[in-house]
Amino acid sequence: MPKVGMEPVRRAQLIDATCESIFRFGLADTTINKISGLAGVSTGIISHYFGGKNELVEATMRKILIDLGEAVSSRVRQAKTPRQKIWAIIEGNFSHHQTSLRFVTSWLAFWSQAMHVPSLAKLQNVNRRRLQSNLVFWYRRLLSPEEAKIAADGMAALIDGLWLRGAFEQQGFDSQKAKAIAFDYLNRQLV
Amino acid sequence: MPKVGMEPVRRAQLIDATCESIFRFGLADTTINKISGLAGVSTGIISHYFGGKNELVEATMRKILIDLGEAVSSRVRQAKTPRQKIWAIIEGNFSHHQTSLRFVTSWLAFWSQAMHVPSLAKLQNVNRRRLQSNLVFWYRRLLSPEEAKIAADGMAALIDGLWLRGAFEQQGFDSQKAKAIAFDYLNRQLV
Amino acid sequence: MPKVGMEPVRRAQLIDATCESIFRFGLADTTINKISGLAGVSTGIISHYFGGKNELVEATMRKILIDLGEAVSSRVRQAKTPRQKIWAIIEGNFSHHQTSLRFVTSWLAFWSQAMHVPSLAKLQNVNRRRLQSNLVFWYRRLLSPEEAKIAADGMAALIDGLWLRGAFEQQGFDSQKAKAIAFDYLNRQLV
């Protein structure tokens, strides 16, 4: 019998290598040769486990969004008050793992790519709406419906904007600074 | 007899076609065939006037950033008080032309691409810093240096984040809503 | 304890699956994955029992030609007169098993392939000549040598041509019609 149970291992390996390649070369210059080279496997494996490059890229995006969602929701669960819940959402978005350049680079590449690839757009929309509706839910506990809508849209945009600009910081993403800005915004929203 | 003075015409034609192609197909699926087809000229023209596809793409990004810069600075010039100046920067960023999906799509594609293409990164950094330093300059008239830094970074991120999320709105970019959110943030920053 | 005596079983299984795959997908789209899938075994088995795909394909062709040869010779043995012998050859070629589309499809694929694969060409030539020499042998009992040659070549070509065209009939190979045509030809050859 051949080695069994390799599937989850290989899939994780290849998704990691895809992130690494997007980080190093950009999505446009990410080829299955580079991915399989980084993963230390042959190119054929990609078709074998994912069907093709597109599916691997999609799986990578899904992984990133799921990780991000989990980082947020695990923190939100532990929070008590509505204010702490929003705080937790911000914290989750700027937790260490999420702000590694490796992560942010892929996130940005996907955001751009999603505009023209339906399967990615679907994932992107789910994620975008999740952040927005989470925020609205807790802001409503503290503000009028109209104010909550504006506050949530503003905070969601600020979080994504901090990521976006953070991706270009020479000295790497400064998550402390990002959090400080977001918390400052939050304090001002809640008077 | 050959037509003379075609250069500026052809360059503008090709840059417009490049924006159109990025909007329609995405940067990844933008080929010189599509660009020259949209422009109604032959493929050879691109090499002739720009040297190659990369240079055309770079020229297109430069054009977009210059347009954006001019939309902002023309408004800033007319503003009087520091608060109006900041208001003008926001207005400029969400003026009609800037928020057309055509524009936002290219802007986002370039932001992603710039992470791995030095010539684009340079343009991107100039633009990114210009927005930040413009904001800091006027916030300093109204806030302490520390507060001004945070306010400027926050506003810059919010503006970019609103673009980013606006690019995905089903019903198109709602620049009124974006401005409302940014002005609300501004009001809270300046108490 | 390992099963013993599996070899003939596995070989027959794989040859059947190869016929089935050629029938369903065509020789060009017959892969060892499809063959082993149809046979319900793993791909490795093919190398194990046949050495490789080519050898399996060759074995399949050999099987088809042997089956065909046996269908003919068993009938010929029972025939008495030269005319009945020729009749038996025709009958054998259009007996039920031989005219199933499954069979004809593989036969045609091999005929085409044999033109460029020496090992298949050899099998093909043996078979082609066997039909011709069988026919000549019995026609000589009834006709002059020159007439017998033409009669045999004609009948051999007619039989193969009926297969060829029969393979494309929408409603399947009509062996009754094929036999009627061949017998009519035979009657005219023998006045």
Next chain:
Amino acid sequence: MPKVGMEPVRRAQLIDATCESIFRFGLADTTINKISGLAGVSTGIISHYFGGKNELVEATMRKILIDLGEAVSSRVRQAKTPRQKIWAIIEGNFSHHQTSLRFVTSWLAFWSQAMHVPSLAKLQNVNRRRLQSNLVFWYRRLLSPEEAKIAADGMAALIDGLWLRGAFEQQGFDSQKAKAIAFDYLNRQLV
């Protein structure tokens, strides 16, 4: 201005090279590298003029069937009596150009391939039916409807069978012999 009017030249060149490649290597081993190599052009040309390999192969088959059809119909036009018409159909099918091994090899490859490729099957059916209906038409002038049907089906099968077996003759297709056999059959059909 670049060279114009190259399209028909290149298309003919590539179709010829495809025939040559099928003759030399077989359809299964015909690659766009081999085709473009034989044609003395680059591989990109194939996509440029045909869209892809499949379309080139289809165009090649169409060319072969059209040539065959024309060889037949030009002869039929000149024939006077029904018997001469049938004679002309046979002549056309075994005229020099049609019986070159180059031609026959491709013809056989396509026949096999057509069983699983709808676009080729369509071409094949048109051609197969044309031969049959042409023959029926003229046999009806000389025989009863039932006899005409059998005679036509028999002659069509004989013609194809002679091609099929002729493709394998060591010393090349002997069109004189093929014609002699077919004419002999014709004489016997018409008593």
Next chain:
DNA sequence: AATGAATGAGAATTCATTCAT
């Protein structure tokens, strides 16, 4: 005896660039 994970050579296709006209 049998598996199926892994390989990597080979295939078709795409596309920026070149260049004769």
Next chain:
DNA sequence: AATGAATGAATTCTCATTCAT
């Protein structure tokens, strides 16, 4: 000034074969 035919390197995908278990 402008064309677009032609190139060929680069990319993705397929698939027969190998081999550790």
